[in-house]
Amino acid sequence: MPISLVLADDHGLILRGLEYLFSTSSDFAILASCINGEQALTAVRHHRPDILLLDLKMPGLDGLGVMRKLREEHDIPTKIVLLTAELNRDEALESMRLGVRGILLKHMAPALLIQCIRKVYAGEEWFEKRSVSRALDRLLCRGLDAKPELASLTPREIELVRQVASGISNREIAEQLHISLGTVKIHLHNVYGKLGVRGRVALANYARENGLI
Numbered sequence: 001m002p003i004s005l006v007l008a009d010d011h012g013l014i015l016r017g018l019e020y021l022f023s024t025s026s027d028f029a030i031l032a033s034c035i036n037g038e039q040a041l042t043a044v045r046h047h048r049p050d051i052l053l054l055d056l057k058m059p060g061l062d063g064l065g066v067m068r069k070l071r072e073e074h075d076i077p078t079k080i081v082l083l084t085a086e087l088n089r090d091e092a093l094e095s096m097r098l099g100v101r102g103i104l105l106k107h108m109a110p111a112l113l114i115q116c117i118r119k120v121y122a123g124e125e126w127f128e129k130r131s132v133s134r135a136l137d138r139l140l141c142r143g144l145d146a147k148p149e150l151a152s153l154t155p156r157e158i159e160l161v162r163q164v165a166s167g168i169s170n171r172e173i174a175e176q177l178h179i180s181l182g183t184v185k186i187h188l189h190n191v192y193g194k195l196g197v198r199g200r201v202a203l204a205n206y207a208r209e210n211g212l213i
Contacts (some may be wrong), residue, residue: 002029003121006047008040008066009055009083014106018053021110028117037061041069044078050121056084056091064091067098079120083113096159099177102126103155127155149195150210157191160184164200165207 005028009015015033022028032043037058044052044066052070056063063082070076081102082095095103101120104113116126153161156177163173170188174181188203197203 002027003051003117004029004031004047004049005117006030006032006034006040006043006049006052006078008034008037008043008052008058008063010035010058011055014055021113025114037063037066040066044070044076045073048076049078051117052078052080053117054080054082056082056087056095064094064098067095067100071098081116081120081126092155093159093162096155097162125156152194153191157187157194160187161191161203161207164188165204167204 005022007015007018007022007030009018012035015035019030019033022030031047031049032039034040034043038061040052040054041061043049052066054063054066061069063084067080070078070080079101080099081104082100083104083106084091085106087103087105092103102116102125104116104126119126159177160173163176168176170184171181174184177184188200191203192198195203195206197206
């Protein structure tokens with residue numbers, strides 16, 4: 001079966017370009033094209049697509065607003081990929097808190113977008129390392145000591161650190177991020193190793209001391 005998509009972008013030229021891009025491959029099926037967040041929300045509720053490709057910056061209900069509303073509806077399995085011209089620290093961290101599975105900048109090659117959608121559909125994540133992840137690392141280290149261990153964390157690991165520091169249990173983290181409890185434990189094991197801490201209490205203290213929450 002083809003990967004079902006809902007597309008949302010308030011710029012008509014970009015939306016038409018996305019429609020053309022995905023129509024050239026037989027393994028995609030576009031269920032709806034939306035010009036604002038309200039339409040995107042309605043389309044996802046109605047069609048329940050595999051992937052929502054969502055513009056971050058839209059008038060009215062923006063991409064983060066759409067994600068917040070969908071997050072409240074636990075029965076919708078749609079995975080979300082953000083497509084944006086730019087991304088600041090707060091937007092990046094909030095989108096990960098809300099469970100985004102991919103972030104791609106609009107200036108990247110169309111072939112990368114196709115690859116991103118296929119990987120997210122397969123259960124992987126996509127945070128384009130040459131732009132999004134690197135920019136996020138710089139932002140996280142701004143005003144800190146630019147510690148190399150912080151820059152080694154992936155976006156997903158950063159979000160787990162923030163959630164642990166907020167007192168959220170592993171099981172709750174798994175439910176919020178739509179991953180298994182075992183995957184949460186693996187992520188945390190990797191984080192402990194990268195940051196040189198032992199256990200949740202030490203990790204929470206590290207996060208507070210280094211401005212991650």
